[in-house]
Amino acid sequence: MANAPLIETEQLTKRFGDKLAVDQVSFSVYAGEIFGFLGPNGAGKTTTIKMIAGLLKPTSGTVKVAGFDVQAEPLKAKAANGFVPDNPNLYPKLSGRELLRFVGDLYSVPSAQIERRSEELLRLFDLAGAADDPIDSYSHGMQQKTALAAALVHDPRVLVLDEPTVGLDPKSARLIKDILRQLAERGATVFLSTHILEIAERMCDRIGIISQGRLIAIGTMGELRSASTGQDSLEDIFLSLTGGTEYAEIAEVLK
Amino acid sequence: MSTAQVWVAPALWASVGKLLRLRLRIWWSGIKRASKRRKVGLAIFALLILAGLGLLIFLSWSLLRFIQSPQLAEMVGDQGAFIDSLPVLLVGGAFLGILLTSFGVLLQALYLANDMDFLLAAPIPIRAVFIAKLLQAILPNLALISLFSIPILVGLGLARGYNLLYYVLIGVVILALALAAAGLGGLLVMGVVRIFPARRVAEVLGFVGAISSFICSQSGQFARFEDVPPDQAVQVMNNFSRFTSPWSPLSWPGQALVSLGNNQWLAGFGYLVLTLGICAAFFYSSLVVAEKLYYSGWANMQNNRRKKKAAASARPVQANSVRAILTRLLPQPVRAIMLKDFYMLRRDLRNMSQLITPLIFGIVYAFMILRGDDPMPSPDVDTPVWIAEAMRNLPLYINVALAMFVSWMLVSRLAGMGFSQEGKSYWMLKAAPLSTAQLLGTKFLVAFLPSLALGWIYLLIISMLQPAGLSQLWFTLPVVALTTAANTGVNLAFGVAGANMTWEDPRRMTTGLNGCLAALLTMLLLPFCMLLFFGPAILIAMLGVSPILGQLVGLLVGGLACAAAAILPPWLVRKRVPSLDEPAA
Numbered sequence: 001m002a003n004a005p006l007i008e009t010e011q012l013t014k015r016f017g018d019k020l021a022v023d024q025v026s027f028s029v030y031a032g033e034i035f036g037f038l039g040p041n042g043a044g045k046t047t048t049i050k051m052i053a054g055l056l057k058p059t060s061g062t063v064k065v066a067g068f069d070v071q072a073e074p075l076k077a078k079a080a081n082g083f084v085p086d087n088p089n090l091y092p093k094l095s096g097r098e099l100l101r102f103v104g105d106l107y108s109v110p111s112a113q114i115e116r117r118s119e120e121l122l123r124l125f126d127l128a129g130a131a132d133d134p135i136d137s138y139s140h141g142m143q144q145k146t147a148l149a150a151a152l153v154h155d156p157r158v159l160v161l162d163e164p165t166v167g168l169d170p171k172s173a174r175l176i177k178d179i180l181r182q183l184a185e186r187g188a189t190v191f192l193s194t195h196i197l198e199i200a201e202r203m204c205d206r207i208g209i210i211s212q213g214r215l216i217a218i219g220t221m222g223e224l225r226s227a228s229t230g231q232d233s234l235e236d237i238f239l240s241l242t243g244g245t246e247y248a249e250i251a252e253v254l255k
Numbered sequence: 256m257s258t259a260q261v262w263v264a265p266a267l268w269a270s271v272g273k274l275l276r277l278r279l280r281i282w283w284s285g286i287k288r289a290s291k292r293r294k295v296g297l298a299i300f301a302l303l304i305l306a307g308l309g310l311l312i313f314l315s316w317s318l319l320r321f322i323q324s325p326q327l328a329e330m331v332g333d334q335g336a337f338i339d340s341l342p343v344l345l346v347g348g349a350f351l352g353i354l355l356t357s358f359g360v361l362l363q364a365l366y367l368a369n370d371m372d373f374l375l376a377a378p379i380p381i382r383a384v385f386i387a388k389l390l391q392a393i394l395p396n397l398a399l400i401s402l403f404s405i406p407i408l409v410g411l412g413l414a415r416g417y418n419l420l421y422y423v424l425i426g427v428v429i430l431a432l433a434l435a436a437a438g439l440g441g442l443l444v445m446g447v448v449r450i451f452p453a454r455r456v457a458e459v460l461g462f463v464g465a466i467s468s469f470i471c472s473q474s475g476q477f478a479r480f481e482d483v484p485p486d487q488a489v490q491v492m493n494n495f496s497r498f499t500s501p502w503s504p505l506s507w508p509g510q511a512l513v514s515l516g517n518n519q520w521l522a523g524f525g526y527l528v529l530t531l532g533i534c535a536a537f538f539y540s541s542l543v544v545a546e547k548l549y550y551s552g553w554a555n556m557q558n559n560r561r562k563k564k565a566a567a568s569a570r571p572v573q574a575n576s577v578r579a580i581l582t583r584l585l586p587q588p589v590r591a592i593m594l595k596d597f598y599m600l601r602r603d604l605r606n607m608s609q610l611i612t613p614l615i616f617g618i619v620y621a622f623m624i625l626r627g628d629d630p631m632p633s634p635d636v637d638t639p640v641w642i643a644e645a646m647r648n649l650p651l652y653i654n655v656a657l658a659m660f661v662s663w664m665l666v667s668r669l670a671g672m673g674f675s676q677e678g679k680s681y682w683m684l685k686a687a688p689l690s691t692a693q694l695l696g697t698k699f700l701v702a703f704l705p706s707l708a709l710g711w712i713y714l715l716i717i718s719m720l721q722p723a724g725l726s727q728l729w730f731t732l733p734v735v736a737l738t739t740a741a742n743t744g745v746n747l748a749f750g751v752a753g754a755n756m757t758w759e760d761p762r763r764m765t766t767g768l769n770g771c772l773a774a775l776l777t778m779l780l781l782p783f784c785m786l787l788f789f790g791p792a793i794l795i796a797m798l799g800v801s802p803i804l805g806q807l808v809g810l811l812v813g814g815l816a817c818a819a820a821a822i823l824p825p826w827l828v829r830k831r832v833p834s835l836d837e838p839a840a
Contacts, residue, residue: 075690103683106591106592106687
């Protein structure tokens with residue numbers, strides 16, 4: 001890629017006591033790219049994502065977002081970043097509209113722009129009817145959409161999403177896919193983790209697979225196919241790399 | 256499938272036992288995994304309870320022996336009727352106590368615990384789930400209330416010489432009443448939640464509970480027990496016997512105990528059968544209603560439709576007016592967090608109960624001062640000038656101390672919990688481009704400004720009601736502001752050190768060693784600050800210099816100390832702020 005990376009990790013490591021959650025992970029994600037981050041449960045996806053978003057301090061290694069080291073220049077890195085966690089714990093007593101305004105203010109977006117973008121995003125995510133209701137009255141899907149809208153209020157150059165389509169109906173999931181594609185086309189970087197391999201296969205320009213804290217594969221679908229012998233679908237590649245093929249045998253036993 | 260053909264539905268009580276064992280295992284697992292310090296604390300607590308039980312039995316027995324003594328009888332007459340009414344009052348009170356406390360616990364267990372779907376989908380009788388839930392809800396309250404009531408009832412029995420059946424039936428009656436209270440509580444919960452959202456009911460309950468308990472704890476300040484003449488006290492004691500009316504179902508359990516204890520078998524068994532019958536009816540009907548509501552999907556349905564539009568149109572006006580003031584004064588992210596915090600505090604009634612407490616406290620003590628039971632001492636002619644000066648300023652010191660105390664109560668809640676109240680939503684602040692200084696500064700302002708406003712308003716009102724109060728405001732207002740700032744700094748630092756982001760109920764934020772330490776330290780800080788502010792004025796008066804100069808020196812010395820207390824503690828914990836809400840490395 002000719003352009004500069006907007007997300008860059010270098011030997012990124014996170015240890016919790018004796019457990020090595022992320023082990024020397026290095027990769028770069030470039031502007032205009034949608035990067036899918038896959039891995040089995042407990043592989044270290046969320047830990048990596050939290051370090052990129054500045055929520056967790058790495059044990060060693062570095063993360064750069066939009067060229068800024070998240071540890072050395074956290075404010076600049078965070079200002080460029082939009083983050084949606086896997087479980088959107090939003091302020092339950094704020095309304096959707098108030099939350100978007102709050103996030104816009106946190107990122108120092110001009111007031112008029114906050115108003116305009118909030119209304120656009122509420123309409124886009126089909127939240128306008130419930131915009132003045134408290135968030136604790138929202139369904140999980142509505143909260144997920146509100147979190148996404150909040151991450152987009154300041155028009156980030158980098159968008160980091162942890163399982164963004166969990167709990168969403170097909171229409172909303174499709175909407176999010178379209179929005180992410182549009183963002184990438186406008187030059188933003190989208191980094192998302194997902195368990196839905198179909199989404200990763202169709203949407204992502206490049207895919208990284210993490211297992212037991214180590215990045216075990218990275219590349220485009222074509223590169224992953226050519227690296228794995230005889231595997232064609234992402235599901236087969238994923239299972240052969242992460243050791244999931246034995247589950248087929250278990251399924252046979254249960255028949 | 257062959258397994259489906261041989262599967263036999265489990266028996267009701269076996270399933271109840273299984274569910275209760277599961278709960279017990281969860282509880283025991285929590286204790287086993289607790290820190291050594293917590294385990295030692297629990298062991299000491301258990302020993303203290305046992306000691307308390309013994310003491311209660313002894314005290315009630317001794318007290319009742321005294322009440323029955325011939326010497327007292329000569330003075331106030333025979334108190335037999337009063338003593339016989341005590342079991343009725345106690346048992347009735349225990350029922351009401353369990354009913355009131357079980358309402359909140361049942362609301363949590365039936366609607367907010369999030370395990371009902373899982374339990375109802377399991378292959379166990381639905382009734383077993385509800386019996387287990389009801390028992391689980393009442394057991395802690397039953398244990399607590401039994402701890403207080405059973406020793407007193409035993410002491411009463413010993414003092415009155417009731418027969419053995421009385422002691423046997425104490426446990427039976429209290430257990431039956433607890434089941435009835437749980438049943439009635441369950442019916443009430445299900446009825447209320449049909450109208451209002453469960454979470455809102457929990458908030459209102461928390462608010463009402465906290466306010467009532469605080470008002471009850473302070474109501475003694477209004478009463479003048481020392482003024483009650485002995486004959487009125489005797490009259491009050493005699494009135495207790497009116498509670499033993501045969502027409503009041505609340506008195507039946509107690510009357511059953513007393514009658515059986517006094518060998519009045521017919522009346523005793525009559526009351527006992529009535530009591531047990533009503534208890535069984537309440538418990539059974541609550542089980543049936545619960546089963547039907549949950550099975551038909553009506554348990555969570557609400558009849559009301561909220562007026563969303565009206566509420567929505569009312570909000571922005573107020574928000575805009577507050578925002579307009581803040582916009583001119585503070586950076587955008589800072590005012591965003593402040594506004595958010597004020598909304599969150601205002602909209603969760605459980606928070607409001609903690610915020611209103613200082614107001615009630617202030618009103619109670621202002622009332623006591625203005626009632627003026629004890630006039631301030633006035634100096635004699637030969638009193639030294641500096642002592643006379645101090646005595647003249649005594650109302651001023653009291654005013655300032657009260658205003659400081661009122662704002663301290665509010666600041667300890669707002670600053671101590673400033674970070675903890677973010678809870679699981681803290682990731683939003685952490686992911687945003689905010690510096691540690693901005694976050695600490697904002698949380699400082701969120702706690703300081705309302706506490707300062709409360710302290711100043713309180714001081715202004717109380718000063719207006721006293722002759723010389725207003726002329727000293729140039730001195731007293733800064734004193735209150737500076738001590739509030741000092742308290743904010745100390746509480747904020749302890750709040751950062753002991754932040755708990757995993758709470759579900761705002762009242763859980765206040766538990767922990769750091770909260771206690773902050774309260775203790777700031778309680779010591781208040782008199783220390785007063786000494787620094789008022790000490791120089793008194794000392795300079797000894798030298799015969801103008802007291803105004805002394806007050807200025809006091810403002811300088813106290814102000815410097817308060818500024819240090821406001822800034823240094825948050826500065827010491829600043830490195831912890833970015834790592835809050837992170838698992839231990």
